Amino acid sequence: MNFELIVDNFFLIILGLDETLNLVIISLSLGFVISIPFSLARISSIKILSKSVYYYIFIVRGTPLLVQIYLIYFGLGAIPFVRESFLWIVLKEPFWCGILALVINTVAYTTEIFRGGLQSITKGQIESCKSLGMNKFVMYSKIILPCAFRQALPGYGNEMILMVKSTSLVSLITIMEMTGIARNIMYKNYAPIEAFVAAGSIYLFLNFLVVQFIKFLEWKYNPHLRVKD
Amino acid sequence: MFQFDLLIFGNTGWGDELLISTIMTILVSLSSMFLGVCLAIIITWAKISGNLIVRIIANFYTTVIRGIPELLVIYLIFFGGSATLMYLAKIFGYNGYIELNAFTMGTISIGLISAAYSTEVFRGAYYTLGVGQLEAGKALGLSRFQSFIKVLAPQMLKHALPGLGNVWQITLKDTALVSVTGLVEIMRQSRIASNVTHSPLTFILSAAILYLILTSFSSKAFNKLEEFTNKNDSVTQ
Amino acid sequence: MKKFILTLIALSMLCLSTVTNAKTIRIGTEGAYPPWNNLNAAGELEGAEIDFGNEACKRMGFDCEWVIQDWDGIIPALLNGKYDIIIAGMSITEERKEKVNFTDGYMTDGARFAVLKGSGLANLTISGMDKVNLNGAGGKEQAAIGQLIAAMNGKTVCVQSATIHQNFLDKHMAGAVKVKLYSTVDDHNLDLISGRCDAVLADVGSTIDYMASDSGADVAFTGPTFSGGVFGDGVGGAVKKEDFFILEMWNKVIAEMIADGSLSEITKVHFGRDISM
Numbered sequence: 001m002n003f004e005l006i007v008d009n010f011f012l013i014i015l016g017l018d019e020t021l022n023l024v025i026i027s028l029s030l031g032f033v034i035s036i037p038f039s040l041a042r043i044s045s046i047k048i049l050s051k052s053v054y055y056y057i058f059i060v061r062g063t064p065l066l067v068q069i070y071l072i073y074f075g076l077g078a079i080p081f082v083r084e085s086f087l088w089i090v091l092k093e094p095f096w097c098g099i100l101a102l103v104i105n106t107v108a109y110t111t112e113i114f115r116g117g118l119q120s121i122t123k124g125q126i127e128s129c130k131s132l133g134m135n136k137f138v139m140y141s142k143i144i145l146p147c148a149f150r151q152a153l154p155g156y157g158n159e160m161i162l163m164v165k166s167t168s169l170v171s172l173i174t175i176m177e178m179t180g181i182a183r184n185i186m187y188k189n190y191a192p193i194e195a196f197v198a199a200g201s202i203y204l205f206l207n208f209l210v211v212q213f214i215k216f217l218e219w220k221y222n223p224h225l226r227v228k229d
Numbered sequence: 230m231f232q233f234d235l236l237i238f239g240n241t242g243w244g245d246e247l248l249i250s251t252i253m254t255i256l257v258s259l260s261s262m263f264l265g266v267c268l269a270i271i272i273t274w275a276k277i278s279g280n281l282i283v284r285i286i287a288n289f290y291t292t293v294i295r296g297i298p299e300l301l302v303i304y305l306i307f308f309g310g311s312a313t314l315m316y317l318a319k320i321f322g323y324n325g326y327i328e329l330n331a332f333t334m335g336t337i338s339i340g341l342i343s344a345a346y347s348t349e350v351f352r353g354a355y356y357t358l359g360v361g362q363l364e365a366g367k368a369l370g371l372s373r374f375q376s377f378i379k380v381l382a383p384q385m386l387k388h389a390l391p392g393l394g395n396v397w398q399i400t401l402k403d404t405a406l407v408s409v410t411g412l413v414e415i416m417r418q419s420r421i422a423s424n425v426t427h428s429p430l431t432f433i434l435s436a437a438i439l440y441l442i443l444t445s446f447s448s449k450a451f452n453k454l455e456e457f458t459n460k461n462d463s464v465t466q
Numbered sequence: 467m468k469k470f471i472l473t474l475i476a477l478s479m480l481c482l483s484t485v486t487n488a489k490t491i492r493i494g495t496e497g498a499y500p501p502w503n504n505l506n507a508a509g510e511l512e513g514a515e516i517d518f519g520n521e522a523c524k525r526m527g528f529d530c531e532w533v534i535q536d537w538d539g540i541i542p543a544l545l546n547g548k549y550d551i552i553i554a555g556m557s558i559t560e561e562r563k564e565k566v567n568f569t570d571g572y573m574t575d576g577a578r579f580a581v582l583k584g585s586g587l588a589n590l591t592i593s594g595m596d597k598v599n600l601n602g603a604g605g606k607e608q609a610a611i612g613q614l615i616a617a618m619n620g621k622t623v624c625v626q627s628a629t630i631h632q633n634f635l636d637k638h639m640a641g642a643v644k645v646k647l648y649s650t651v652d653d654h655n656l657d658l659i660s661g662r663c664d665a666v667l668a669d670v671g672s673t674i675d676y677m678a679s680d681s682g683a684d685v686a687f688t689g690p691t692f693s694g695g696v697f698g699d700g701v702g703g704a705v706k707k708e709d710f711f712i713l714e715m716w717n718k719v720i721a722e723m724i725a726d727g728s729l730s731e732i733t734k735v736h737f738g739r740d741i742s743m
Contacts, residue, residue: 062444063437064402066416071437074429074653077660092662094646161296168298169406174624174646179300183538184647187628190565192308192542200297200305207296241507308542411535411543421505424498424652427681 002194009185009198016178017202023167023177026099028160031106036145038107039114053111060108066169069101073173098170106163113155117148150221157214161207168203178202232431235422243422243432250418251439253332257414258401260336265343265400266393272344273351273385274377287348294345299403303338307410310334331412338407343400350392354385387458394451398444405440415439490529491712493519494549497534498650500675501736502555505534514736515553518572521728522719537628538649541565544704550712551705555669557630557698567707569716571700571743572724573733575671576691577631579614579623582658583686587665590617590689600695614689615642622646624654624663630697631667637696655682671737700743 041049042057060068076082076091090096121144129139171180182199186192219226235243275287294302358381366376386393408417419432426432495503495515503513511532523530533549544552544566551569558568576597581587592598592610600607619642625631627647635645646663648654655676657663666673670691676682705712723729729742 058445059441061398062441064405064416064440066405067433067437067440070420070429071433074423074656075433077662078428078430078656083660088661092660094662165296165298168300171300172649174648179298180647182301184627186542187538187632190541190545192304192539196301196305196308200293200301203298203301204293204296235507243507246507246509308539308546409536409539411533420650421498422507424650425500425504425506427652427656427676427679429656 001197002191005189005191005194006198009182009195010202012185013178013181013195013199013202016176016181019175019177020164020167020206023095023098023102023170023175024160024164027102027106027167028163030099030103031110031163034103034107035110035114038111039118042111042115043118057108057111060105061112065101065105065166066172068105069098069169069173072101073097094170094173094175097173098167098175102163102166102170105166106159109159109162110156113152113159114148116155117150117152118144120151121147153214153218153221157211157217160210160214164203164206164210231434232426232428235426235428235431243418243426246418246422247415247432247435247439250413250415251443253412254401254404254414254439255443257332257335257339257404257407257412258397260332261339261343261404262397262400264336264340265347265396268340268344269347269351270378270382272348273355274374276348276352277355291345291348294342295349299342299406302342303406304409306338306341307334310337331410334410335404335407335412335414338410339400339403342403343396346396346399347389347393350389350396351385353392354388355381357388358384390451390455390458394448394455397447397451401443401447402440405436490531491523491526491551492531492533492549494533494535494540494544494552495519495554496537496540496650498537498652499555499672501671503553514573514733515555517732517736518723518729519553521732522716522723525719525722526715536649537626541704545706550709551703551716553703555672555701556704558700558702559630559633559696559698561633562698562704565707566704567709567713568702568704569713570720571702572720572729573741574693574700574743575669575737575741576693577634577667577697578670578673578687578691579665579667579689580658580673580677580685581665581688582661583684585664587617587621588686588688590614592690595690598690598692600692600697601699603695610690611638615639617689618643618665620644621664622662624648624657624666626651626654626668631669633696634692635667651676655685658685671741674738 038053038056042053044050072091073094076097082088082091091100125143125147126139129143134142167177168179171177171183174180176184178199182195185195272287272290275283276291278284362381362384363373363376366380367373369376371379404414405416407414408420411417413421415436419436423429423432495511497503497505497511499513501513503511503515506512511534516532519532520530531549535543535548537554540552540554540556541562543549552566555573556562558571562568579587579590592613593606595606595610598607598610615638618639622644623635623639624646625635625648627649632645632647635643639645646654646657648657651668651672654663654666654668655673658666659681665688670687673685673687677685703716705716720729724742730740733739733741
């Protein structure tokens, strides 16, 4: 175990950090925003809405992320119709293919997490809202969604960590984020352990930051659960 | 585009290779899950143990495995595993080459990942059941370890079933990442076929469908299992 | 409890296999690099190097056991003892010689850029040179590379990772072109067809094989054929530094097969031309 090499690798791999962060932040933000209407659709009484979202989640959660990434990048790229359409502007770039795959994946999981949060709102709370004369929009925006988010926080924190780890898979479609750089280093000096230990420690640190961020959010948004001094 | 004729069985089609690789996926998932559950029971015990050092090691293990991408875990075990094993064997005086076949490599990699997730599930199940069980065991004269294995673990398995169902799905899907070990499971076989035939859509789509069949079948099986174990829980008074 | 542990230990012993008996040679190969070595629909390995390896083993009186390994990990797996020799279209380079020893070269093929037929990069001619040998590269070769850089400035060139082709781009064309790395040649060929790559750089043999398929009908070569320098000197078998005996055995049989013409026959069958050394 050549520790000097690990440190050298560290400075090379950290160059991929901005690409990794781009992937994480864009995918999580898009995923978060899209999951809200999706989770509302999932629990809605309109059968076709809830069934479609259900099958979407079923298919996305039933296949590995790697297969989804390959399908979007290589699979769609092999269809002449896609190549000649306006979609190609986006799908030509591996970065956007990666984002597309990550967003599709995270929306499926996040929708389920938010659904759990929404379903934790008791009938009593909804009745109190109605008795106060709130219309549906006010009820959702002031009471239901905020409460649901607080419930979903631990589960969503887990999803954030999984997203950071999932970005390593897009290295397999030529994106040079941290794992891609680590593999490239391995090719050059045939020292895989040093390369992957360096990369692993950066991911570990990133996830540590995410965990702290989630703890902060939980502390901030659940004042009733704070430990009293 | 999607070419059905490439999927036929026999010497000119890849259908039979895909079927064999599906069986391989099932086998490696089963053995990884089994390894993971066995390890998880030990690590859970370590985490609830009184010994600080043992707790720290167990926590370090789960934090690292759950904190770094699965791909890196698999690479580290694949590239580091044989070297480490040979180093250990040298200590015992064995100087030959030890070769771990691809299946074992895959099982160990995915098993270690699966163990970390299963540990969290078992921990949750343990706290649901309560510490009293261990004390009751002690009162009966069982050692702490015996009461854990004979009393707590079987009950934990039942409460852990939904969580374990989730870990099984994760394990099944993680097997798609072990292609670096050379193990020919669904993902690797579909990539090989796609490379030879220059027809990626056919084979990646087939791989997706195969995984979907495996995961949906598994979730139905787990649902049945949960019903079965919860059968006697209903209040019948 | 004791029985359980004993069973576990016994089962784990079954999984470990010690080095196979002395009568078998384990050969590591990629299996995704036609016509050198690839898998066919029947699940068997085929290709020029497969024929070469099988014939060599026969002559040495050993059984051949082929082990398939992704190109990424092919050298680390050799160093870990997964197989005894690599026969996978691996060029002999100074860089690789630091980690492994090579047998004498048994086949050699140049490297050439390939593009889509209608593209702006098609039919590049570089100062009238058909072949550029980078060994002892002088002004003429540098000028040729300079012309190439000028023609391909800003374009995307795709290569298989961990190859001499990647090394060439990194060393000579790093700032001028955008380099994309792929795990197999087929992956970058597919991206050439789909338009994600403006050009690919690979060895002549594998590109010709691709051009013969339906998918590769629109692919054409452009520019000169490269060899030497960072491209190495021929393709050889890689063995661990301490395996002198294995190295000598293979060198003997390679010399034999070159001398009696069987190697050149094998290459003619798969490449359509003689590329033996």
